[in-house]
Amino acid sequence: xxxxxxxxxxxxxxxxxxxxxxxxxxxxxxxxxxxxxxxxxxxxxxxxxxxxxxxxxxxxxxxxxxxxxxxxxxxxxxxxxxxxxxxxxxx
Amino acid sequence: xxxxxxxxxxxxxxxxxxxxxxxxxxxxxxxxxxxxxxxxxxxxxxxxxxxxxxxxxxxxxxxxxxxxxxxxxxxxxxxxxxxxxxxxxxxxxxxxxxxxxxxxxxxxxxxxxxxxxxxxxxxxxxxxxxxxxxxxxxxxxxxxxxxxxxxxxxxxxxxxxxxxxxxxxxxxxxxxxxxxxxxxxxxxxxxxxxxxxxxxxxxxxxxxxxxxxxxxxxxxxxxxxxxxxxxxxxxxxxxxxxxxxxxxxxxxxxxxxxxxxxxxxxxxxxxxxxxxxxxxxxxxxxxxxxxxxxxxxxxxxxxxxxxxxxxxxxxxxxxxxxxxxxxxxxxxxxxxxxxxxxxxxxxxxxxxxxxxxxxx
Amino acid sequence: xxxxxxxxxxxxxxxxxxxxxxxxxxxxxxxxxxxxxxxxxxxxxxxxxxxxxxxxxxxxxxxxxxxxxxxxxxxxxxxxxxxxxxxxxxxxxxxxxxxxxxxxxxxxxxxxxxxxxxxxxxxxxxxxxxxxxxxxxxxxxxxxxxxxxxxxxxxxxxxxxxxxxxxxxxxxxxxxxxxxxxxxxxxxxxxxxxxxxxxxxxxxxxxxxxxxxxxxxxxxxxxxxxxxxxxxxxxxxxxxxxxxxxxxxxxxxxxxxxxxxxxxxxxxxxxxxxxxxxxxxxxxxxxxxxxxxxxxxxxxxxxxxxxxxxxxxxxxxxxxxxxxxxxxxxxxxxxxxxxxxxxxxxxxxxxxxxxxxxxxxxxxxxxxxxxxxx
Numbered sequence: 001x002x003x004x005x006x007x008x009x010x011x012x013x014x015x016x017x018x019x020x021x022x023x024x025x026x027x028x029x030x031x032x033x034x035x036x037x038x039x040x041x042x043x044x045x046x047x048x049x050x051x052x053x054x055x056x057x058x059x060x061x062x063x064x065x066x067x068x069x070x071x072x073x074x075x076x077x078x079x080x081x082x083x084x085x086x087x088x089x090x091x
Numbered sequence: 092x093x094x095x096x097x098x099x100x101x102x103x104x105x106x107x108x109x110x111x112x113x114x115x116x117x118x119x120x121x122x123x124x125x126x127x128x129x130x131x132x133x134x135x136x137x138x139x140x141x142x143x144x145x146x147x148x149x150x151x152x153x154x155x156x157x158x159x160x161x162x163x164x165x166x167x168x169x170x171x172x173x174x175x176x177x178x179x180x181x182x183x184x185x186x187x188x189x190x191x192x193x194x195x196x197x198x199x200x201x202x203x204x205x206x207x208x209x210x211x212x213x214x215x216x217x218x219x220x221x222x223x224x225x226x227x228x229x230x231x232x233x234x235x236x237x238x239x240x241x242x243x244x245x246x247x248x249x250x251x252x253x254x255x256x257x258x259x260x261x262x263x264x265x266x267x268x269x270x271x272x273x274x275x276x277x278x279x280x281x282x283x284x285x286x287x288x289x290x291x292x293x294x295x296x297x298x299x300x301x302x303x304x305x306x307x308x309x310x311x312x313x314x315x316x317x318x319x320x321x322x323x324x325x326x327x328x329x330x331x332x333x334x335x336x337x338x339x340x341x342x343x344x345x346x347x348x349x350x351x352x353x354x355x356x357x358x359x360x361x362x363x364x365x366x367x368x369x370x371x372x373x374x375x376x377x378x379x380x381x382x383x384x385x386x387x388x389x390x391x392x393x394x395x396x397x398x399x400x401x402x403x404x405x406x407x408x409x410x411x412x413x414x415x416x417x418x419x420x421x422x423x424x425x426x427x428x429x430x431x432x433x434x435x436x437x438x439x440x441x442x443x444x445x446x447x448x449x450x451x
Numbered sequence: 452x453x454x455x456x457x458x459x460x461x462x463x464x465x466x467x468x469x470x471x472x473x474x475x476x477x478x479x480x481x482x483x484x485x486x487x488x489x490x491x492x493x494x495x496x497x498x499x500x501x502x503x504x505x506x507x508x509x510x511x512x513x514x515x516x517x518x519x520x521x522x523x524x525x526x527x528x529x530x531x532x533x534x535x536x537x538x539x540x541x542x543x544x545x546x547x548x549x550x551x552x553x554x555x556x557x558x559x560x561x562x563x564x565x566x567x568x569x570x571x572x573x574x575x576x577x578x579x580x581x582x583x584x585x586x587x588x589x590x591x592x593x594x595x596x597x598x599x600x601x602x603x604x605x606x607x608x609x610x611x612x613x614x615x616x617x618x619x620x621x622x623x624x625x626x627x628x629x630x631x632x633x634x635x636x637x638x639x640x641x642x643x644x645x646x647x648x649x650x651x652x653x654x655x656x657x658x659x660x661x662x663x664x665x666x667x668x669x670x671x672x673x674x675x676x677x678x679x680x681x682x683x684x685x686x687x688x689x690x691x692x693x694x695x696x697x698x699x700x701x702x703x704x705x706x707x708x709x710x711x712x713x714x715x716x717x718x719x720x721x722x723x724x725x726x727x728x729x730x731x732x733x734x735x736x737x738x739x740x741x742x743x744x745x746x747x748x749x750x751x752x753x754x755x756x757x758x759x760x761x762x763x764x765x766x767x768x769x770x771x772x773x774x775x776x777x778x779x780x781x782x783x784x785x786x787x788x789x790x791x792x793x794x795x796x797x798x799x800x801x802x803x804x805x806x807x808x809x810x811x812x813x814x815x816x817x818x819x820x821x822x823x824x825x
Binding site for chain 1: 489543570571572573574596597599600603606607648651652674703704706710712713716
């Protein structure tokens with residue numbers, strides 16, 4: 001898919017930039033990520049020390065910072081809020 | 092002490108205000124005015140329509156229907172500023188043809204002729220332009236229309252974003268065909284012609300800034316074949332059609348509810364939805380009911396012909412996932428009510444904010 | 452999506468509804484506050500009301516961080532963005548429409564400021580990395596769910612030595628807000644549905660003062676509609692059995708002790724402000740975070756002269772009373788006249804999930820059970 005290139009170089013410097021142009025990620029009318037206290041469960045596909053490429057069951061992928069939950073490995077399930085993992089889930 | 096009103100009086104006052112024509116009071120145009128929701132309605136009905144006062148415009152249909160020497164013509168125009176200009180399933184050139192042709196189809200007209208005005212940014216890659224004009228030609232052939240007039244303008248670098256396209260379309264309304272919101276009656280069934288929200292989600296993912304990858308394509312396609320099939324199958328029982336572009340299906344349902352002062356009730360369990368669109372909606376906090384489509388229509392059909400209309404839609408590949416999603420009632424007046432997948436109910440209101448700018 | 456379908460089963464909902472109805476004492480009225488905006492959203496999105504007896508009233512709490520931001524903090528950020536050509540102000544999308552006294556961020560953009568929506572503070576940092584000639588400010592809002600993301604972003608910014616990035620910190624903390632509501636003399640609430648994802652970070656212990664000192668149950672709940680119904684059933688069972696305690700309905704996600712690593716990072720990056728103003732609730736002591744001295748160089752408020760605008764909540768606004776469940780939205784003096792969803796005055800009208808906006812939009816139908824089989 002054009003533009004969506006979630007495959008980070010999994011070692012080395014921080015994630016490659018992709019410009020945060022205006023997308024209303026969270027609309028007031030339909031609940032929003034921050035004020036709705038939204039978090040989602042994502043499965044780790046590939047991980048390095050600080051980031052993990054994660055996927056949900058519909059195939060959508062996202063790169064997530066894992067500093068707050070310690071080391072993760074492929075197959076782990078994470079609770080993710082605003083691209084940051086808050087908890088490793090046991091399920 | 093101000094007078095203390097009763098609950099009933101307060102609710103009556105709110106309902107009165109809701110029925111008034113929207114006012115435009117903002118100091119600047121913001122992105123919300125382009126999102127197809129409440130702010131767009133305030134701009135159009137509060138500023139533009141009053142200034143250009145005429146009954147045809149005031150009807151605010153997808154296209155104007157005009158009598159000319161005994162024939163009835165449908166006439167409409169639309170601009171396209173989508174970013175990025177190409178995306179999975181289509182591109183700006185294809186959208187510009189289908190969008191305007193579909194507006195004609197929604198008033199029951201067979202699209203015939205289009206004009207195209209291009210605004211080009213200095214420095215635009217000629218190959219990009221050639222590809223988009225090629226896409227317009229291909230889309231026109233597929234939709235059975237000819238682009239018979241045009242204009243090009245170039246503006247300085249930075250004064251436009253690559254390429255904007257405005258298309259204007261004319262079509263003929265076959266004799267005996269009448270589809271319009273005022274023909275909608277309590278009891279009418281509400282149909283959608285396929286999965287909803289695909290276009291908006293495809294654009295959002297194509298922009299790439301979410302680092303989210305999923306396989307969703309725009310649904311841009313001509314709607315006249317579906318409209319024609321329904322007109323043949325149920326004739327006068329096809330009361331109204333709208334293409335569910337900006338603001339999505341929820342906005343169309345609200346427009347019809349407001350225009351008719353009837354209630355629209357839908358069963359969300361019946362909404363045709365791709366799992367990828369549902370998934371993207373969950374993570375972004377966006378409801379697919381409010382997400383744009385570029386090749387889906389909503390139809391209001393008398394109940395005795397609803398199944399015939401559904402069969403007609405499903406007989407065409409563009410309508411394979413069509414469904415009856417609800418019906419028109421006397422109540423709640425001017426509102427849209429949904430039975431949720433959970434079994435409760437919710438009001439489905441007009442959009443206030445701006446879920447996704449520049450999607451068409 | 453995982454965790455979704457199994458928590459949206461209408462059959463189970465009906466079973467829980469029957470259980471709740473059987474636990475309700477005849478003639479007794481229950482007011483339960485859902486603290487978190489996410490619960491309010493689930494309640495409206497799925498029609499959870501329809502499964503409750505009329506004697507159980509849900510009161511929407513202060514848990515929408517967008518709605519509690521006072522106008523002055525919006526004005527301050529707008530002023531910085533408009534007075535410095537090299538500033539890119541970034542924020543979550545929900546912040547864009549929140550009105551300040553000189554308009555919202557959307558309005559400021561229309562006047563020429565560069566304000567962009569991002570999905571994560573990490574995206575704001577990326578914009579800074581990409582635009583070294585610009586100063587990128589992240590307008591941070593949110594409770595303890597979001598504060599760790601901001602903290603982590605600052606740790607990374609410092610680690611990478613990125614200097615053209617700063618944070619305008621408006622993070623707030625949930626416990627002081629609950630305390631402020633509980634301390635009000637005219638409080639009318641019987642129990643709380645506790646936040647879900649906030650508790651992932653802070654755990655369930657911080658709520659123990661609510662049953663211990665105020666005698667009211669707290670059940671931390673998930674965000675699926677069945678979670679909300681089940682947590683109400685648990686609250687009703689506490690009443691029926693004469694118990695008041697903190698329970699964790701969301702144990703599949705929320706550890707009783709929270710996430711110690713997130714709390715450590717937050718403690719490093721942030722410190723408590725002596726007080727912070729909440730729209731509708733006024734000043735609350737120790738209710739918000741600012742950057743600690745270790746991160747002072749990343750503090751927007753130290754980097755730029757901040758006007759420090761104070762816009763008092765309009766006297767006529769009675770959001771505080773509505774939040775505490777003392778007044779119903781329609782009893783407020785400005786409800787539906789000066790204060791509407793298009794021109795909100797108070798916090799309860801700003802978000803469509805605020806108590807007043809929800810009542811404005813749906814009030815007429817809330818009482819009627821509509822039959823919606825189609």
